[in-house]
Amino acid sequence: MTSSTVRTAKPPRTLRPFGVYALHGLATWQDKLIALDYVRGYLLQIDPLNDNTIVLNPHHVERFESATGLAVWEQTIWFTKENSVYYCDTETFLPRLFVTLPYAADGVGVWNSTVYVTCQKLGYVLVYERNTSRKITQFALPGVGEANLTIRDEELWLCDRIEQTVYCLDRATGELQFSVLTPFDNPTGLTFATDPASQQSTLYVAYAGEEAYIRDNPNEDPSHELTFRDRTFIHPLSVHYNKQERYALSNGYLIEMSYLEELLPLDAVDLEDLEWRIALPAETDRQKVCQVDAIGLPFTEELKDGQRVAVFKFASLKANERHIFGWKAVLEVRGIKYQLNFDDTYRAPELSPEFQARYLVDDDELAMDKPVIQQAARDAIGTETNVLRKILKIRNFVYDRLSYGIKPHIDTPDVVLERGIGSCGEYVGLLLALARLNGIACRTVGRYKCPPFAERQNVPLEPDFNHVWLEFYVPGFGWLPMESNPDDIVEGGPYPTRFFMGLPWYHAEIGKGITFESLRSKGIPLSDLLDISVGDLAINHIRFTILGELE
Structure with missing residues (x-):
């Protein structure tokens, strides 16, 4: 199997810088991460070991407000703001204009004498000569949203905010090598960082958006109200590209899922020799079934068109009977993107x-x-x-x-x-x-x-x-x-x-191409005997528990 893998030496860790609102752009400088706070105009240095946060441009924050893309080459910092690309030194942080585009410049990356700029409105990665600001060529953007970028050797890596996707392109030709889904929405920056101690490379991705929450407002009655707050953080992106099988996996989680039925019929129904079938989770390229257990009542297992099904059997089921029955499964789930x-x-x-x-x-x-x-x-x-x-x-x-x-x-x-x-x-x-x-x-x-x-x-x-x-x-x-x-x-x-051709980590694949739940009485489909459905007989209960992130 041919594969290209980006791994972390330790279990992934979410970085939550202090006092920030919306991180846009991400880069590496002096063994630390640096990022832009789009709202405040802060150029931030972030320690990946403890989240310690330092404002590098305390006297020039207004010049960096609304900045999105960020890159570092040697002792020069590059960033995008509105339609323009700027650069500054690491002593004064005074921006100087590099180039202006007809539309918003989203992301920037620098490698030796070449500058790469993404522009969603134009639909291209624009390539410039660093010393002269002369445009050399352009590559088509692979997604439809605003994209940020970073460079590693001969690879150009982009993250698309709408697509929730990271793309790996050939830096010379712009040809897509592979892509992976991010585990969170709204990716706004990415960079590779190397741990000085272990020399392990980690691909970090920044995210920025809003989340709804319930606020306790003592000035109102009732005091609870729905509102929104900023949500921004940095998280390692795990990437495994299986070139032979033509798919790429990203961050995964160990989850416990349970599905059960609470027998509570709407009408009085007596049933004899009842078989109640419920499909079980499937084994796929992105989902592994670690364990399955019965809940409430035991079941036998059968295969239907290659899919696992739990069969609960009742010799007789009276109208006044009450049961809880179902299954609980422990699953490994990951994001997947097929590369056809x-x-x-x-x-x-x-x-x-x-x-x-x-x-x-x-x-x-x-x-x-x-x-x-x-x-x-x-x-x-x-x-x-x-x-x-x-x-x-x-x-x-x-x-x-x-x-x-x-x-x-x-x-x-x-x-x-x-x-x-x-x-x-x-x-x-x-x-x-x-x-x-x-x-x-x-x-x-x-x-x-x-x-x-x-x-x-x-x-x-x-x-x-x-x-x-x-x-x-x-x-x-x-x-x-x-x-x-x-x-x-x-x-x-x-x-x-x-x-x-892709699924995020949070999908549970159950019963491919077969009926999820069915009932038979004396070997005959219940729908052929009575004008009732599963929902007329029972109430289902579904629960997930995320047990941890997979290494």
Whole structure:
């Protein structure tokens, strides 16, 4: 296996500098980290051992206000502010103009005689000669958001705020080598730092945003109110690129997930010889199942299409019986990003007859026989023939026509398309219908997301909703994930591709392509015997606990 790995000598540690509001830009200088406080204009020196924070420019903070990008070369500090790139020495910190762009300059990096500047509005990394300010060339930015950058030898590393992604590019050509998802949103700077003692290199990423919290206001009655506060910190990014298997993993967490049913029927129902099946977590490239235990009642385990399922058996179930039963699993979960590109799928093999018969059919009320859906399937891809381009065009077509909204039940894709608003399940239904009509095998995946608060460890966390997404199949490679609606965040696009062929660490993969939960009485599906559903018989309880970050 060929791989490129960035590791830390010690378990990852979050750095929380003192007295800062929003960190933008990150660099290394004299075995310390330096960063910009976008709000205050502080140029900060941060000790990674103890978070000690020093303002380096106490007399010139106004000149650094609203600065974003940051770099250090020898004894010169470079930064971006509004449309311009500046540099200053480390004695006076008096900025001097290097170059001005027609649009905002986001990030800057310097290597020998070359200066690299990112500009989201232009969509390029601009390359300049350091001594003359002459533009040499430009590379296309790989993402859609504001990007910061740093340089390591022949590699150009960028972090995209909207994409929640770090990209590794070839410094000479701008060619993308690989990309990884960041474990937190809003990355605003990155740098490599070497521990003087161990000589281990760590890739640090800065994050800045806001978080909601409940404030106790004694001047109001009731005193509790919802408000927001700044949230900024620095965290090591773990990167493992598996070149042979074509994916890259990032930070992972050990989590405990439990799913249980509380038997509490709405109507009096007596059932005989009942089998209650609940899917179990799956083993994948990004998710490892360490342990599974029963909760409340024992279960047997069976395989359904290669997926593990817990089977709870009741000889008889009376209307007045009450039980709690389910499973608890310990999982290792990581962020993953698959590294396929359009050229890789240009001559993809034909889909096998077995996959055509199984994954190109309407097996879940997908309205694939409706003229409006068939026309949408044609409009979505136009004349495209490349399987990877086709599925991306279908995703963007759906995003153009739907907005996200929670619904009490799942409508068929034709109704959803006409309404223009859909839940995650309705996004999935429309995506499945359009993809299958265009010859792309796909299946539903879910079922829950851990609340993405990695710092809240060893406390119970409960998701507000269930969640589904899908996987599509590329012949000759395999199944690839694609989120349902979370990338639909920009009206009319361009849409990020962070969760196209990628998943963050907080997704729990359960029951790929199979029903998550089903009941049989005397061997017959319960829905064929009675007009009741699982929700009529029981209340589910889902809980996550983040046990720690994986080394």
